[in-house]
Amino acid sequence: GAVVSQHPSRVICKSGTSVKIECRSLDFQATTMFWYRQFPKQSLMLMATSNEGSKATYEQGVEKDKFLINHASLTLSTLTVTSAHPEDSSFYICSARPRGLYNEQYFGPGTRLTVT
Amino acid sequence: SQQGEEDPQALSIQEGENATMNCSYKTSINNLQWYRQNSGRGLVHLILIRSNEREKHSGRLRVTLDTSKKSSSLLITASRAADTASYFCATDGRGGGNKLTFGTGTQLKVEL
Numbered sequence: 001g002a003v004v005s006q007h008p009s010r011v012i013c014k015s016g017t018s019v020k021i022e023c024r025s026l027d028f029q030a031t032t033m034f035w036y037r038q039f040p041k042q043s044l045m046l047m048a049t050s051n052e053g054s055k056a057t058y059e060q061g062v063e064k065d066k067f068l069i070n071h072a073s074l075t076l077s078t079l080t081v082t083s084a085h086p087e088d089s090s091f092y093i094c095s096a097r098p099r100g101l102y103n104e105q106y107f108g109p110g111t112r113l114t115v116t
Numbered sequence: 117s118q119q120g121e122e123d124p125q126a127l128s129i130q131e132g133e134n135a136t137m138n139c140s141y142k143t144s145i146n147n148l149q150w151y152r153q154n155s156g157r158g159l160v161h162l163i164l165i166r167s168n169e170r171e172k173h174s175g176r177l178r179v180t181l182d183t184s185k186k187s188s189s190l191l192i193t194a195s196r197a198a199d200t201a202s203y204f205c206a207t208d209g210r211g212g213g214n215k216l217t218f219g220t221g222t223q224l225k226v227e228l
Contacts, residue, residue: 006158034215043204044159044218093158095216102214103147109158 003027004096006108013084013115020080021111023094029074030096034105035067038091050077074099084115120205120219128225135192137222139205140185146208148181149216150190153202162190162203195226 036044056069068080095105120141151159178191206216
C-alpha cells in the first residue's frame with residue numbers, strides 16, 4: 001500500500017515550452033502533497049505544499065507563476081513548469097500525505113526534467 | 117528554514133562492516149526521519165523517531181536522537197552491497213505543518 005506514482009519519469013523539452021508533471025496517490029487519498037526539487041548530488045528542497053481544493057503554498061524564492069501547482073482531487077496533483085529554461089533542469093519529486101496521518105509522507109519515484 | 121547538515125558527505129566501507137551517519141539540525145522538531153535514495157530514484161522511508169524518543173531500532177537500523185544537541189545518528193549494522201545509496205535525514209519542525217527539511221545527505225558505498 002501507500003504507492004505514489006509520477007508521470008512522466010523523464011522528459012526532455014525545448015527552452016520556452018511548458019511541461020506538466022503528474023503526481024498520483026494510487027491507493028490512498030492525499031489531502032496534502034508536496035513538491036520537491038533536487039539538483040545532482042544535492043538534497044531535496046521543498047518547493048511548495050499543495051492542499052486539495054485550495055491554492056498551493058510556495059516556499060520562499062519559488063516563483064508561483066513559473067511553477068504552477070494544481071491539486072484538483074484527493075489523488076492527483078500536477079506541477080507545470082512554464083516557459084522552461086535550462087536552469088530548470090532538475091529532478092522533481094512529489095510526496096503525498098494520507099488523509100488523517102499527519103506524520104507520514106510517501107514519495108513518488110521522481111521526474112527527471114531536461115530543458116535543452 | 118535551513119537545511120540540516122549530515123556527515124560524512126561520503127562513506128565507503130566493506131560489506132559486513134557497520135556504517136554510521138550523523139545529522140544535525142537547527143530548530144525544534146516534532147520528529148526526525150531517515151530516508152534512503154538509490155541513484156536517480158525516489159525516496160524510501162526508513163525510520164521515524166519522535167522528539168521524545170532517544171533510540172529506535174528497525175531490523176539492521178538503529179537511530180538515536182539527542183534533542184539537546186540537535187543531532188541524530190543512523191547506524192546500519194552488517195552492511196550489504198545493496199545498502200549502497202544516499203541517506204538523508206529530514207526534520208518535521210514544530211509549527212511547520214508537516215513540512216520536511218532535508219539534510220545534505222550521506223552517500224554510502226558498500227563494497228564487496
